[in-house]
Amino acid sequence: MGLGNVVNMSGSPGVNSFNSLNSFNSVNNPNNAGISVVTGFNGFNNIVGQKEVIGRLKNSLKRDMVRHAYIFSGPRGIGKKTVAKAFAGMLLCSNPGENGGCGKCLPCRLFLENTNPDFCVIERNEASIAVDDIRNMQNDIAIRPLYSNRKVYLVADGEKMTVQAQNCLLKTLEEPPGYGVIIITTSNYDALLHTVCSRCVKYAFVRNTDEEVRLVLGSRTGLRGEELDFIVQYADGVIGKALDVAASGEFMSLREKVVDVILQLPGEGLKKFFEICTFFMENKDNIDKILDIMLLTYRDIFISLFRRKEKMPDFADLKLDFTSSKLHFTGLKDKTKNKISDAAVSFSPGKLVANMETIEYTRRCIKRNANFQLAIETMIIKLQEG
Numbered sequence: 001m002g003l004g005n006v007v008n009m010s011g012s013p014g015v016n017s018f019n020s021l022n023s024f025n026s027v028n029n030p031n032n033a034g035i036s037v038v039t040g041f042n043g044f045n046n047i048v049g050q051k052e053v054i055g056r057l058k059n060s061l062k063r064d065m066v067r068h069a070y071i072f073s074g075p076r077g078i079g080k081k082t083v084a085k086a087f088a089g090m091l092l093c094s095n096p097g098e099n100g101g102c103g104k105c106l107p108c109r110l111f112l113e114n115t116n117p118d119f120c121v122i123e124r125n126e127a128s129i130a131v132d133d134i135r136n137m138q139n140d141i142a143i144r145p146l147y148s149n150r151k152v153y154l155v156a157d158g159e160k161m162t163v164q165a166q167n168c169l170l171k172t173l174e175e176p177p178g179y180g181v182i183i184i185t186t187s188n189y190d191a192l193l194h195t196v197c198s199r200c201v202k203y204a205f206v207r208n209t210d211e212e213v214r215l216v217l218g219s220r221t222g223l224r225g226e227e228l229d230f231i232v233q234y235a236d237g238v239i240g241k242a243l244d245v246a247a248s249g250e251f252m253s254l255r256e257k258v259v260d261v262i263l264q265l266p267g268e269g270l271k272k273f274f275e276i277c278t279f280f281m282e283n284k285d286n287i288d289k290i291l292d293i294m295l296l297t298y299r300d301i302f303i304s305l306f307r308r309k310e311k312m313p314d315f316a317d318l319k320l321d322f323t324s325s326k327l328h329f330t331g332l333k334d335k336t337k338n339k340i341s342d343a344a345v346s347f348s349p350g351k352l353v354a355n356m357e358t359i360e361y362t363r364r365c366i367k368r369n370a371n372f373q374l375a376i377e378t379m380i381i382k383l384q385e386g
C-alpha cells in the first residue's frame, strides 16, 4: 500500500493547468475532464511497504533500463497511483536521488506545482475511459518533452478503458516514442486485453501487514482502541481502504445496521424479506462494504459460538482464520454485541460457513455484472434457509 496517503493525491480530476492539454477538458463540465494533476511529491520516502516493487523501479532507473510501459496491478487503495507518481517525479527530475526527485530542478519544481507538462494523468470519474481520452493522450505524446528527457503518462484505473480505447492505446504501446513512459494502474488486471498486457511490464502490489496499516491509520487519523482495531481488520492490508473507511463517518453506523439485518434473517417471512431487499437496493453503492461487514459479523458469531462450546474439532481444518479472536466484536455498541452473543446459539457452525461462502459467491456475481437485485435476492433466500 502506499502512502496514497502521505502524499496528498486528491488530484482532482478535471483540474489541469497544462495549456497544451486543454483538449482534455470538457467544456460543459470541467469535473469530467480526462486528466488530473497531482498535489504534493514525496518520492518513495514516505511509502510504507511495496519494497519489492519500489526496489525494482529504483533499480531500473539506476541501470538506465526504464521501460516504456508498466502495469501496476493490485487492490484498490493499495498505493499504485502514489508509487506511480513518485516514480514519475524521479523520471522527470534532472538529478534524481536514491528515493525521489531532487525537488530543486525546474522539472521537479513544476512537478511539485502540478504544472509539469511532461507528466499527465488520465483519470475518469465516470465508468469508462473512452477512446477519445486515449486519442488526446496520443496527440500529446507525439509532442516532445519540454523540460526532461521523458514524458510520463499515468492511466489510472486502466480497467475502465473500453476495448476500443485499449486497442487505440495499443498503437502507442507498439511504437512508443523513445521518451515516452506509460504507467497503467489497475485493480482488475483481467479486464485488460492480453495484447495490452503483453506489451507492458507488470508490477504486482502486495497487501500491507496489519501493523503497517495500524501505523499509518493511527498516525494519520488519531484513531485508537477498538475502532482502530476494527478498521485495521476490515481493511485487510489495504491502507487506502482503511483511510477511506476512517474518513467516512457513516461506516460505523452502517455496520450496526448490517448486523441488525443479519440477525433478522433466519427463518423470517416474506415481509421481512422485502424489507431486507430494500435495504440492499438503497445501499447499492456500498455493497462491497456491506458484504465485508456481513462476513465479519458471521465471523464474530462463529467466534462467539466457538467460545461457548470451547472447541470445535470438526472445523479445525477449515481454511478460515478464526484464531485472531482478539478483534472479536470490536467497535460495536454493547447492545449489538449482546445481540450477536444471543444469536450465536441459533446458528450451526456449518451454516455460518455456508453463509460466508454464499456472500463471497454473491460478491463474485455482482463483480461479473450479474443482475444486482437478482443476486441479492438469491443471497437473502440462501441466508434465510435454516
Ligand SMILES: [Zn+2]
Residues within 6 Å of the ligand: 092, 093, 094, 095, 096, 101, 102, 103, 104, 105, 106, 107, 108, 109
Ligand atoms: Zn529534480
